[in-house]
Amino acid sequence: MTGSERQFSERLFEEAKNYIPGGVNSPVRAFKSVDMDPIYIRRGKGSKLFDVDGNEYIDYVCSWGPLIFGHSDGRILKKISEFAENGTSFGANTEIEIKLAKLITEIYPSIDLVRMVNSGTEAAMSAIRLSRGFTGKNKIVKFEGCYHGHGDSFLIKAGSGVLTLGIPGSPGVTESTAQDTLIAVFNSIESVEKLIDGNKNQIAAVILEPVMGNAGVIPPDAGFLKKLREITRSENIILIFDEVITGFRVAPGGAQELYDIEPDLTCLGKIIGGGLPVGAYGGRRKYMEYLAPVGPVYQAGTLSGNPLAMAAGYETVSILGAEKVHERLEEKAGLLEDGLRDNMKRLNLSYKINRVGSMMSLFFTEQDVRNFNSALSSDTKLYSKYFREMLKNGIYLAPSQFETAFLSTAHSREDIQKTIEANYNSLSSLM
Numbered sequence: 220m221t222g223s224e225r226q227f228s229e230r231l232f233e234e235a236k237n238y239i240p241g242g243v244n245s246p247v248r249a250f251k252s253v254d255m256d257p258i259y260i261r262r263g264k265g266s267k268l269f270d271v272d273g274n275e276y277i278d279y280v281c282s283w284g285p286l287i288f289g290h291s292d293g294r295i296l297k298k299i300s301e302f303a304e305n306g307t308s309f310g311a312n313t314e315i316e317i318k319l320a321k322l323i324t325e326i327y328p329s330i331d332l333v334r335m336v337n338s339g340t341e342a343a344m345s346a347i348r349l350s351r352g353f354t355g356k357n358k359i360v361k362f363e364g365c366y367h368g369h370g371d372s373f374l375i376k377a378g379s380g381v382l383t384l385g386i387p388g389s390p391g392v393t394e395s396t397a398q399d400t401l402i403a404v405f406n407s408i409e410s411v412e413k414l415i416d417g418n419k420n421q422i423a424a425v426i427l428e429p430v431m432g433n434a435g436v437i438p439p440d441a442g443f444l445k446k447l448r449e450i451t452r453s454e455n456i457i458l459i460f461d462e463v464i465t466g467f468r469v470a471p472g473g474a475q476e477l478y479d480i481e482p483d484l485t486c487l488g489k490i491i492g493g494g495l496p497v498g499a500y501g502g503r504r505k506y507m508e509y510l511a512p513v514g515p516v517y518q519a520g521t522l523s524g525n526p527l528a529m530a531a532g533y534e535t536v537s538i539l540g541a542e543k544v545h546e547r548l549e550e551k552a553g554l555l556e557d558g559l560r561d562n563m564k565r566l567n568l569s570y571k572i573n574r575v576g577s578m579m580s581l582f583f584t585e586q587d588v589r590n591f592n593s594a595l596s597s598d599t600k601l602y603s604k605y606f607r608e609m610l611k612n613g614i615y616l617a618p619s620q621f622e623t624a625f626l627s628t629a630h631s632r633e634d635i636q637k638t639i640e641a642n643y644n645s646l647s648s649l650m
């Protein structure tokens with residue numbers, strides 16, 4: 220059965236709104252940008268999601284990236300329950316924290332020491348505090364359309380005339396906070412140079428998603444990351460790669476392995492939690508030992524290094540290392556991309572597809588998508604229709620044009636074939 224009947228989901232959403240703001244615990248789940256009410260999930264298995272109305276979908280959200288082996292992978296579940304038998308949280312040290320930290324440092328040569336937190340938001344906030352504490356400088360540079368969680372310093376819009384100071388992107392973020400966040404344009408090294416020239420010796424860090432994944436997928440141009448590395452190094456600015464999505468996703472060692480760049484600090488999350496709540500940040504010893512209890516920069520967490528999350532993460536990262544997961548993902552994602560391109564040829568459409576490994580986006584625009592502005596040229600109304608058509612055809616995509624589709628190892632060739640057919644049907648019905 221496919222997703223046209225959704226009466227239980229509708230009922231739950233009505234009830235949820237009585238107790239939870241907007242009925243949801245994270246805004247995108249409200250499905251506002253696809254003009255429909257959200258579906259409620261009963262369970263997931265492999266590549267499939269099952270909703271409370273008994274509809275089945277092939278899932279390309281994969282919990283927004285963490286589920287690289289798909290839903291309810293037996294190996295991860297087994298590890299979690301093994302650990303749960305011995306208690307769920309101690310607020311004290313456990314061996315599994317060391318094992319995961321050691322594994323991360325082995326896979327990420329730029330990371331000597333790593334600190335666990337509970338979310339990607341926390342990782343990015345903490346990496347910024349550490350950068351400011353270490354350098355004694357206040358300003359940071361972020362890129363338009365890059366998402367680093369909901370910390371105040373990141374909820375900043377570009378001011379008028381793009382390369383000005385930031386302005387608050389949400390009520391509740393103060394202007395003084397916004398002033399310390401400078402906004403650059405992805406894939407434009409000139410935009411970064413201008414900000415650096417205009418703010419000499421005031422910039423603590425440049426933070427970015429090395430492959431943008433929160434405006435849809437936007438890969439870095441050849442040389443962009445290398446040049447960024449060179450400038451930040453020569454200006455004594457800390458370069459932070461937010462690899463919360465790309466870490467373990469585009470390669471075991473993330474985008475820094477794929478593009479061969481060594482950032483100073485790295486933020487991780489999503490996949491390293493194996494589906495449980497985790498974030499982490501790490502880097503060279505000289506920076507990381509500036510953190511309490513060794514150094515003066517404070518950061519802490521009651522549930523940080525939670526044993527269940529560490530166990531799920533350790534198992535996930537171990538399997539990724541042992542199996543040729545990324546080759547298989549690349550092959551399947553390639554098949555999907557080829558299928559979608561074929562469909563567009565047949566239908567005489569020229570929408571843009573961006574893909575890096577198992578991250579992919581179909582943008583409803585005919586412009587090349589190289590930065591946030593070009594992503595914004597997409598026809599979001601059309602995406603909304605496309606989303607609903609795909610859902611009817613049993614395919615669950617992210618409920619927004621500006622998100623990434625993720626493949627997991629659980630996606631079969633048959634799933635991909637079905638998706639290509641659904642894409643053909645959905646695209647034809649839009650015209």
Ligand SMILES: *Cc1c(COP(=O)(O)O)cnc(C)c1O
Pocket residue numbers: 337338339340341343366367368369428432433461462463464488489497498
């Ligand atoms: C998801 C995400 C975050 C935030 O992580 P949460 O766990 O949702 O707080 C930060 N950075 C990037 C690149 C992300 O994709």
